[in-house]
Amino acid sequence: MSDQWTDRLSEYLDGDLEGPERTELEAHLETCPACSETLNGLRRIVIRARSLDDRPPARDLWAGVAERIGAPVQARPLAPRRRIAFSLPQLLAAGIALAVFSGGTAWLLHPDAAGVAVNQPLLLPADVPATNIGAASPRNYDSAVEDLERVLVEGRGRLDTVTVRVLEQNLAIIDQALEQARRAVAADSANAYLNTHLAETMRRKIDLLRQAAALVSAVS
Amino acid sequence: MTRTRPGPVTLRRELSPKSDSDAVDATLAASGDPHAFERLYRGHIGRVHSLARRMLGEEDADEAVQDVFVRAWEKLGTFRGESAFGTWLHRLAINVMLGRRERRGIQRQRFLENEDVLDMVPGRRSQPETAMDMETAIGELPDGARQIFVLHDVEGYRHEEIAEMLGLATGTSKSQLHRARMALRRQLDR
Numbered sequence: 001m002s003d004q005w006t007d008r009l010s011e012y013l014d015g016d017l018e019g020p021e022r023t024e025l026e027a028h029l030e031t032c033p034a035c036s037e038t039l040n041g042l043r044r045i046v047i048r049a050r051s052l053d054d055r056p057p058a059r060d061l062w063a064g065v066a067e068r069i070g071a072p073v074q075a076r077p078l079a080p081r082r083r084i085a086f087s088l089p090q091l092l093a094a095g096i097a098l099a100v101f102s103g104g105t106a107w108l109l110h111p112d113a114a115g116v117a118v119n120q121p122l123l124l125p126a127d128v129p130a131t132n133i134g135a136a137s138p139r140n141y142d143s144a145v146e147d148l149e150r151v152l153v154e155g156r157g158r159l160d161t162v163t164v165r166v167l168e169q170n171l172a173i174i175d176q177a178l179e180q181a182r183r184a185v186a187a188d189s190a191n192a193y194l195n196t197h198l199a200e201t202m203r204r205k206i207d208l209l210r211q212a213a214a215l216v217s218a219v220s
Numbered sequence: 221m222t223r224t225r226p227g228p229v230t231l232r233r234e235l236s237p238k239s240d241s242d243a244v245d246a247t248l249a250a251s252g253d254p255h256a257f258e259r260l261y262r263g264h265i266g267r268v269h270s271l272a273r274r275m276l277g278e279e280d281a282d283e284a285v286q287d288v289f290v291r292a293w294e295k296l297g298t299f300r301g302e303s304a305f306g307t308w309l310h311r312l313a314i315n316v317m318l319g320r321r322e323r324r325g326i327q328r329q330r331f332l333e334n335e336d337v338l339d340m341v342p343g344r345r346s347q348p349e350t351a352m353d354m355e356t357a358i359g360e361l362p363d364g365a366r367q368i369f370v371l372h373d374v375e376g377y378r379h380e381e382i383a384e385m386l387g388l389a390t391g392t393s394k395s396q397l398h399r400a401r402m403a404l405r406r407q408l409d410r
Binding site: 007009010011016038041042044045046048049050052053054055056057059061062064065066068069070071072180181183184187188191193194197 | 240243244247248250251253254257258261262265266267269270281282285286289290293301354355358369373374376379394395397398401402404405408409
């Protein structure tokens with residue numbers, strides 16, 4: 001059954017019906033069970049449409065794409081790119097390490113939890129090189145990284161093996177991200193987003209090295 | 221009687237901001253790195269293929285998707301990161317798919333011709349005794365109405381955008397959408 005309002009129900013449902021027409025339709029819905037039922041049915045259709053899931057094709061289509069763009073086709077699909085993420089054991093180990101670090105050496109805490117004020121020199125024990133990272137010419141950055149890495153290398157024997165492994169794994173992940181970010185900036189040096197991304201990744205590395213260096217000092 | 225107050229449909233498929241890695245990969249791919257492009261492909265293939273299946277049908281989807289990614293590779297230099305890579309790719313995919321539709325000879329007039337066909341959709345059921353899922357029911361809509369339904373109700377585009385993409389009047393998009401929904405309701409609610 002349909003009436004003059006039936007064809008307007010989708011417009012009403014989508015909020016496209018305004019003013020007197022909308023008021024009239026709402027009054028009509030109060031007295032017309034058929035239109036109300038139709039409206040509810042249309043609403044169910046919209047909800048179902050919005051909840052459809054995406055699914056990949058039944059077969060891998062990359063080989064066909066790769067051939068057409070002249071890309072090498074690998075025998076196996078690429079593994080998903082490693083992201084800067086921590087497994088549960090890593091998080092546990094890192095958590096323990098940080099708890100020791102925090103409890104025993106609160107004075108070593110990062111100068112800015114948000115990681116913004118990286119220009120401030122760190123307050124570090126005498127055997128940890130103080131570095132002004134954020135002034136951040138590439139040479140200063142490299143020098144700061146070298147200093148902190150040296151502290152870590154020299155002090156790694158004083159850390160337990162789990163902590164060392166977590167630190168090294170995380171440094172490797174950050175180095176991989178740094179390499180990608182540098183290549184991206186090299187390809188598009190004017191891209192502000194990419195430059196920011198690179199700077200943040202560099203800062204992540206410095207933050208981790210700072211924590212590692214401080215941890216070495218804390219257990220010395 | 222209580223009714224839920226309707227509201228405007230918004231773009232529900234605003235793409236998730238995994239765009240950090242996408243933006244980096246898009247830049248690498250634009251500089252010729254096929255591995256970065258493969259990562260983009262694998263990250264977006266499900267969505268693009270689902271769009272193709274719904275817009276064009278199962279039989280044309282694979283080829284259309286390959287066309288989409290080849291075109292994306294060719295056009296990567298135009299991606300400036302002003303929107304998420306997924307948004308850029310999705311719009312490009314729609315253009316490629318609509319281009320295929322036109323090449324298949326489905327012209328604007330077809331939308332109008334479909335009006336009567338839509339009313340007959342329940343009679344086109346291929347499996348009358350079995351429950352029909354939403355994807356199958358969408359696939360049984362006539363081309364024009366199906367594309368409008370997918371773009372509006374699945375992908376979240378507005379009628380004005382759809383009308384521009386398809387070269388139709390906004391009112392035609394609205395009326396086709398309503399008829400498509402009514403046809404789907406008849407298919408699915410019984």
